[in-house]
Amino acid sequence: MFQKILVANRGEIAVRIIRSCMYMGIKTVAVYSEVDKDSLHVQLADESVCIGGAKSSESYLNMENIISAAIHTGSEAIHPGFGFLSENPAFAELCETCGIVFIGPKSHTISLMGNKSKAREMMIQAGVPVVPGSEGSVKDLNEGKAIAEKITYPVLIKASAGGGGRGMRIAFKKEDFSTAFETAKTEAKNAFGDQTMYIEKYIENPKHIEVQVLCDKYGNVLHLGERDCSIQRRNQKVIEEAPSLISKSLRDKMTDVAIKACKHVQYENAGTIEFLVSNNEFYFIEMNTRIQVEHPVTEMITQIDIISEQIKIAAGEKLVMKQNDIHFHGHSIECRINAENPKNQFRPSPGDLHLFHMPSGPGVRFDSFIYSGSKILPHYDSMIGKMIVHGKNRDEAIKKMQAALEELVVQGIQTNQSFLYLILHEPCYLKGDFDTSFIESHLESLLEYDEHE
Missing domain, CATH: 3.30.1490.20 (ATP-grasp fold, A domain)
Known part of the structure; x- marks a missing residue:
């Protein structure tokens, strides 16, 4: 197993990776931009290295500086998280060339599946249904x-x-x-x-369903069930849940196809196969060759730490689980908490966070990097955290999420908290009657809240 891992990311995913490393007894190195020196991931890591200026191109996308930081600190592996360099085949190849393990698939696989048109060709060859x-x-x-x-x-x-x-x-x-x-x-x-x-x-008003997979270096492929990511705004996911509300027969077909796709491309590490579902038919749209933002809902219903599994696979370990060992319990929902103003066309809302209170309780999890007094910077993505809940069924999970959103306190900046709260009360959402057009078709009513409530 690795002794030291460099985390090539920032924000909540960097914190999430560092925590899994802590549980595994692995030392961590945080990299940060000049404006991120006080960020939580820097404070939690065993070591930290400044890799450049505020612009992502000068820091979190600066391959040479990240590799230099890994070599300087004696890091054996790099975890890229999501976004930034996580699906960049040139970076994965650079890691391979420098003798540093890239915690993800091989560079040629990222190149193959990251190019949507090439991935489509490969899926057609594998017999996977495509749009x-x-x-x-x-x-x-x-x-x-x-x-x-x-x-x-x-x-x-x-x-x-x-x-x-x-x-x-x-x-x-x-x-x-x-x-x-x-x-x-x-x-x-x-x-x-x-x-x-x-x-x-263009498949009008479909559901967006994705299957989480784990694949080791020895040809073993597992699925960890599916997630419904249909609640989107401008193709950006807002709320995700697991399991989805599709039939068992359709679920079985989709997970079988996802495994077939992974075996066809000889995939390694964690990944996600994404599908559109319409009229009880499903179509492959893309594969994400990295950890997903919404991975916690799968962790909640399987009790599997996907980040830890990524690290073990990258270190050359075999998957110890078999498909029959994976059991699904209850229902989980995730809401993405963004620093933005929905009433002003979802404009980002950077600034100083004066007060932060995190909800807690049985089945409530908040993945974030924020704390009272921290700064929300204008240079990066507006997501400041993810609220995740787990209940014995969907109704209980919804009630827990409603309560958690009521308890959450973020003062000093504007967030989409009230917007999310209203989605969780929409009758169509409560009935599970929604698709990718949900927010667009309900936008007017979802914006009917008092900004000071």
Whole structure:
């Protein structure tokens, strides 16, 4: 087992990784930008190294500085968390070249599955159902128009290297296509440095269901069930829960397909296979070759520490569990707490956090990096924490989340706390009658709260 791991991230995921390392008796190294010197992950780690300025490009995306910090501190492995360099094949390859273990899949696998058009081709070869669309990347606008006509409108134009909802546009009719294609292409180039595009049939109002997998270096593949991530705003997940409300037969088919996909690409470490579900049919959309933001809901219903399993797999250990050893208990829900103002088009709300009170109690967990007196910086993602609850069933989990959101106190900045609270009281959500269009279709009522309540 590793003696020392460098955590190449910040915020709540860096804290989460450091905690698992603590439980395992592994020393940790935090890296931080100049403005993050007082961040919680820096205080919790055994060692810390400043790797650059406030801009992500100068620090958390600076591969050379991170590798230098790992070598200087004698770190044997790097955990990238999510975001930043977590799905960057060049960084994984650089780690491999320097003799540092990258806690994740091999660089060639990240490259293969991180490119959405290539991943789609691989899944077709594996017999995995995919959304009708281009066989690979689209070379230009005219080819894109021809494909759109063939699969019929509406269509979804997506960046091959995309993620987080960027580089993505919908064309509902052919008159919309040119503008949507060029806009998505420009956004993809600016966000990812890659303007390769592909096209899919746009499945209207589906559910977004994903399957968590664990794969070791010896060909053993397990699934840890599925999560429903349908409550989204502009393709960004807001609330996730496990298990989803799909039928057992559909669940069994999806988890079987997820295992088949992993074996086909010889996947290693933790990953997530994402599907769209509509009319009792499901379609592969992408694979995330990293830990997911929403992994805690799976941990809550399985009692498996996924971060620890990642570390063990990277260290060369075999999975000690068999599929029959994994049991699912109760229901879990996660709400992403963001420093933002929903009433002002969800504009980020950085600033000084004057007072913070974290809810607690049986089945209540709050993953975060904030504390009273900490600063919420404008340079990074607006998510400041994740509220996770577990109940014996969905109704109990909802009641616990409602109570936890009532108890949470974050003063000094604006958050989406009231917005989330109203989602948890919407009749359609309570009945489980929702899909990816939920927030858009209920937005007006979800914003009907007093900013001072």
